[in-house]
Amino acid sequence: MDVVLDPAQQAAASALDSLLDRDGRPLRRGGGPVRGGRAEGGRVFGISRGRRLRRGNRDVDQSGQPAELTARSGIYLHGRPGRGKTMVMDRFFARVDAQRKRRFHFHTFFAALHATTHELGSIERAIDELLGDADLVCFDEFHVNDIGDAMLIARLLDALFAGRRTLVVTSNYRPHDLLPNPLFHDRFVPTIEQILAHLTVVTLDGPLDYRSLAPTRTTGFASGRYVITPGPASARPSTAPPVDLGNGRTIRAHTTPDTITVDFHHLCAVATSPADYLHLTRRFQRWTLHSVPRLREVPPDWSMRLVNLVDVLYDADLPLTILAPEPAHELTTGVPAIPDLTRAASRLSELSLTEATGICAAQEALRCECCDFCTSAPLGV
Numbered sequence: 001m002d003v004v005l006d007p008a009q010q011a012a013a014s015a016l017d018s019l020l021d022r023d024g025r026p027l028r029r030g031g032g033p034v035r036g037g038r039a040e041g042g043r044v045f046g047i048s049r050g051r052r053l054r055r056g057n058r059d060v061d062q063s064g065q066p067a068e069l070t071a072r073s074g075i076y077l078h079g080r081p082g083r084g085k086t087m088v089m090d091r092f093f094a095r096v097d098a099q100r101k102r103r104f105h106f107h108t109f110f111a112a113l114h115a116t117t118h119e120l121g122s123i124e125r126a127i128d129e130l131l132g133d134a135d136l137v138c139f140d141e142f143h144v145n146d147i148g149d150a151m152l153i154a155r156l157l158d159a160l161f162a163g164r165r166t167l168v169v170t171s172n173y174r175p176h177d178l179l180p181n182p183l184f185h186d187r188f189v190p191t192i193e194q195i196l197a198h199l200t201v202v203t204l205d206g207p208l209d210y211r212s213l214a215p216t217r218t219t220g221f222a223s224g225r226y227v228i229t230p231g232p233a234s235a236r237p238s239t240a241p242p243v244d245l246g247n248g249r250t251i252r253a254h255t256t257p258d259t260i261t262v263d264f265h266h267l268c269a270v271a272t273s274p275a276d277y278l279h280l281t282r283r284f285q286r287w288t289l290h291s292v293p294r295l296r297e298v299p300p301d302w303s304m305r306l307v308n309l310v311d312v313l314y315d316a317d318l319p320l321t322i323l324a325p326e327p328a329h330e331l332t333t334g335v336p337a338i339p340d341l342t343r344a345a346s347r348l349s350e351l352s353l354t355e356a357t358g359i360c361a362a363q364e365a366l367r368c369e370c371c372d373f374c375t376s377a378p379l380g381v
Contacts, residue, residue, distance in 0.1 A: 007206070009087075009088050011202070013092065015202045016168065074169075089170050093168075100132075104140070106140060107315065108315065142173075143171060143178070144173075150179050158194070169199070220318070221314050224286075224320040226354065227321065240263075260286075264291050264306070269298070272305060286319045286321075289323070292325075296334040296335050303332075303335050303338050332344060
């Protein structure tokens with residue numbers, strides 16, 4: 001069934017199409033910046049293939065596309081969660097007539113970049129290893145929240161722009177809102193200016209969060225459940241065995257060959273990262289996270305880890321069941337300085353909602369017998 005795009009999605013799709021030539025391949029750009037050429041606001045940008053023409057009162061190139069778009073290295077597509085950014089980008093990616101293209105969720109790519117940089121000893125070599133000869137690179141859910149990551153991201157973008165690759169990113173952040181921590185934001189401003197110089201910023205921010213309207217799915221992430229449990233959640237002594245995270249690190253969780261059931265406090269209240277969740281997704285295809293507290297009552301880094309977990313499982317399209325005392329939008333309300341929680345709440349809204357009045361009801365909702373959380377009320381995982 002064909003998807004009918006709303007006006008904002010159609011505008012974003014048209015902007016993405018401007019990156020392709022008549023044969024559906026990424027436009028090739030000249031080597032080196034325009035000598036003395038500046039975009040609006042005084043920013044230098046790369047030249048497009050071919051000379052510029054005039055059509056009416058605007059510049060176009062030989063492909064007939066607006067010259068501002070084809071002169072730049074790609075698109076920065078941003079807007080609130082659930083507006084269709086990923087869907088529009090993935091439709092664009094699928095229709096590109098080229099083998100030399102790569103598409104990544106940013107968490108996945110960044111974890112691989114860390115590991116490959118450590119292995120090869122050079123970020124430039126790591127980028128070449130991961131991207132190969134790709135002319136088109138797409139990143140979904142681009143974000144910058146940590147100053148250490150920001151410095152690595154700055155070097156990544158420098159290498160991508162210097163390599164004349166076409167870059168498309170989706171994000172919930174406007175470029176100026178990246179690395180929002182006021183203690184560090186100024187240090188990332190030069191990279192934001194690079195983004196503005198090389199990428200055309202396109203807003204996709206229609207009035208609807210389409211995830212809240214989606215029908216219940218029977219496969220993938222949305223085939224999980226969101227179970228509202230009675231009373232506040234709290235950490236309890238774990239009876240679960242250790243599960244390996246690599247490098248001598250473990251968490252406590254109950255597992256079967258393809259499922260993992262873990263207490264929020266044993267996964268998100270400890271020093272874990274998206275790379276750890278990606279590591280676990282290689283072993284476990286179904287996830288249950290229980291004892292999730294009201295996030296306004298816990299430290300912000302615990303909430304950020306939940307966001308990262310939801311991102312990883314959503315991109316991997318693995319079923320997630322969550323047990324929490326409130327629906328997702330209430331659970332995430334009132335948490336300061338974690339704007340990504342809006343995205344997590346939007347994604348969790350795809351899960352079918354169940355209200356449990358006791359441990360037996362929770363067990364029935366989960367249909368899970370792999371752990372003592374589901375089989376005896378006094379104990380926890």
